[in-house]
Amino acid sequence: MADTAAMAWRQYRLERKLFWRNPSAAFFNFLLPLLFLAFFGAILHGNQHDLNVIVPGIAGMSVMSTTFTALAFNMTFLREQGVLKRIRGTPMPGISYLAGIAGNAITNTALQIAIITVAGRLFFGTGWPRDWGELLLFVAAGVVCFASLGVAFSHAIPNFDSAPAYVNAVFLPVIFISGVFYDAARAPGFIKGIAQALPLKHLIDGLSGAMVKGTSIATNVSALGVIAAWAVLGVALAVRGFSWEQRRS
Amino acid sequence: MRCVPECAIEVHGLRKSYGEFEAVRGIDFEVRRGEVFGLLGPNGAGKTTTVEILEGYRARSEGTVSVLGFDPGGRSRALRARVGIVLQSTGLYRHIRVREAVAHFGAMYPHPRDVDEVVELTGLAGKEDALARTLSGGQLRRLDLALALVGDPELIFLDEPTTGFDPAARRNAWDTIRSLKQLGKTVLLTTHYLDEAQALADRVAIIKDGRILIEGAPQELGADGGPARYRVAYRNGDGSVNERQTDDPTTLLHELTGAALARGERLEGLSVTRPTLEDVYLELTSKEPAGG
């Protein structure tokens, strides 16, 4: 057990090092959401209503991009390259390896949420989060949900070359309909309906409650329920479909 | 054949189907501890399939296999700690450094070898700080070997380990493999280089279409009664080369030299060549499969 944890830690440290060595991963996973934040923050300067929407919106998008997008890409790459297969031939427990990879993604999530939180206080007039516990809870729920969905989604991606197309075909529509950039309440009905069924809008609602509105967890408990339901589905699909080797097409 | 005290690898009646297609069709072999065993055979013969079943990557369809006393299908961690694997093709993180990779993989094993020693042994000295993505194909392959050896395994699977090596690198790899043998390690090697098999393997099996055609020590396979024949060559009076094949070089030489002496001539450029592993291999594998 101690051994399993030690190996997970070692893998995590390696993943962190490699993450910063890969400029494009660092850019897309890390800087892009912050650039969005700076950009919209500048445009919406002085418009507190919209800033109150964009800060939790970008926070929700960050959770999704650092977990869902990053893991769908990484798992596809590692599987296609045969890194997973190579690891599978060593005595390192699979769970240690996956924990290292997931830990890497979660660290990016935590860093981004921290930066967005500080930026909200310093630049965007949203102040400190009203409820830190609620913030933590929703970020954690979002991480589990989107990380597992990312791993599950990687099973549907045939090869690394097509990974950007597959991932963006999900990521872009979801962030547009889920109210990352505008108040979702103003969207047309059928878009609202779709967004309502997906987890990101609920994550943003929860984050908004925690960071800006100060609504209690009780108000957003149904949002948490939807995220949890997707998380259950994500974990089930991630585990069931998991393969260490690329299937032959 | 029984191994004393125990075989490193035992394979009995092994079969593997991919859907309708049967890639391995009932093979049996044993690898003794401390032995270098070569699996030879043309593309698609079933070598990688067999090796990856022994490594625990693929499930067998039929038969029994035992690796260091374990069923590899059970994927025991204790077994993996004692086995090193060079896969036919695998990648690595693009942004990892050579020494970092060797150290990282070493740390997965209970009793790893010294990292610098392994780097040196696999000919990667001077490349310690290079990123994997900047290595040449042959250097990456050496890194594969380094990662397989750093855990100090008892049993090493090498699936075409020297493909892409320059001639000097190949000789170095041979020395490395010999050094493993000296350390008492067991090696299961597949290769398309027959000189490599001849140089390294204590015994080889030639497989084709999922069946073992012949098995034995490389020098025995070419011996009398084997599938390939001696070649006797000499020059005719007009300088053209005459080559004959025979199972019985003694008689043939007697006839040829007798006739030449009777004519008062000499057999210029006379040579008798024992069949090499390559002759045996080509003889056996060039035949069309029976009924297929």
Ligand SMILES: Nc1ncnc2c1ncn2[C@@H]1O[C@H](COP(=O)(O)OP(=O)(O)OP(=O)(O)O)[C@@H](O)[C@H]1O
């Ligand atoms: N995963 C798979 N699915 C379907 N067929 C497969 C699979 N793996 C191997 N085969 C088929 O099984 C046969 C044996 O393949 P294998 O890779 O074992 O050959 P090999 O002897 O290692 O060949 P090579 O020398 O080219 O590496 C081939 O005809 C191959 O096409």
Ligand SMILES: [Mg+2]
């Ligand atoms: Mg092969």
